[in-house]
Amino acid sequence: MSPVLRTVNRILLGLVGLVLLAAGAGLLAAPPLGGRHAPLLAAQTRREHWQAGGWWWWAVAAGLALCVLLALWWLLAQLRRPRLPAVVVDTGDGEFAVLRGRALEEAVAAEAGALAGVARCRVALRGRRGAPSLRLALELEPYAVPADALAALAGPVLGHARTSTGLAGLPAEARLRVPRHRASRVT
Structure with missing residues (x-):
C-alpha cells in the first residue's frame, strides 16, 4: 500500500472515529426530549424547520451523494494494483x-x-x-x-x-x- 493511501486511510478512520465519538457523546449528554418512546423531533418541529426550506433536502441529497462517491473512490483505491505495467x-x-x-x-x-x-x-x-x-x-x-x-x-x-x-x-x-x-x- 502506498504511503499516500496509508495516510488517507488513517485520516478517514480518525475522522469517522471523531464523528462517532461526538455523536455518541451528544446523545448521552442530551436530556430526554419527550420520553423514552417519543420521536427525536416532533411533527410540528419537522414541519417548521426541515420542510420550510426547499433547498434543505437537496443539500442533504447532495451531501449523501458526495459521501457515496468518496466511499467508492476509497474502495477503488484499496483494490487498485500499485504495480507498474x-x-x-x-x-x-x-x-x-x-x-x-x-x-x-x-x-x-x-x-x-x-x-x-x-x-x-x-x-x-x-x-x-x-x-x-x-x-x-x-x-x-x-x-x-x-x-x-x-x-x-x-x-x-x-x-x-x-x-x-x-x-x-x-x-x-x-x-x-x-x-x-x-x-x-x-x-
Whole structure:
C-alpha cells in the first residue's frame, strides 16, 4: 500500500472515529426530549424547520451523494494494483522501447533467486514509467549470511537490471526474511 493511501486511510478512520465519538457523546449528554418512546423531533418541529426550506433536502441529497462517491473512490483505491505495467527504455537512436513490467520482475526474481543462500524471491515494480523502482522480498536459507546476500543483490543483480533498462539509477528496497529453523546439534 502506498504511503499516500496509508495516510488517507488513517485520516478517514480518525475522522469517522471523531464523528462517532461526538455523536455518541451528544446523545448521552442530551436530556430526554419527550420520553423514552417519543420521536427525536416532533411533527410540528419537522414541519417548521426541515420542510420550510426547499433547498434543505437537496443539500442533504447532495451531501449523501458526495459521501457515496468518496466511499467508492476509497474502495477503488484499496483494490487498485500499485504495480507498474511497463518501463520506457531509451534505445539510443532517439526512439523508445517499452519493457513489460512483469518481464523485468521475473528476470530480477530469477537472477536473485539463483544467488547463494536465497530460497525465494518476489519482486514488484513500482513508481512511474520514466522513474521505476523495485521492491524485493528475499527469503533466505537458514545458513545464509544476510550481508552477503544483500551485497550480491546490490551488485550484479541490480546492475544487470539497470543496464537492461538503460536507467542511470534504479532504486530498490529489499526486505530480507530468514525462516525459523531448528538448531543443528553436534554430537
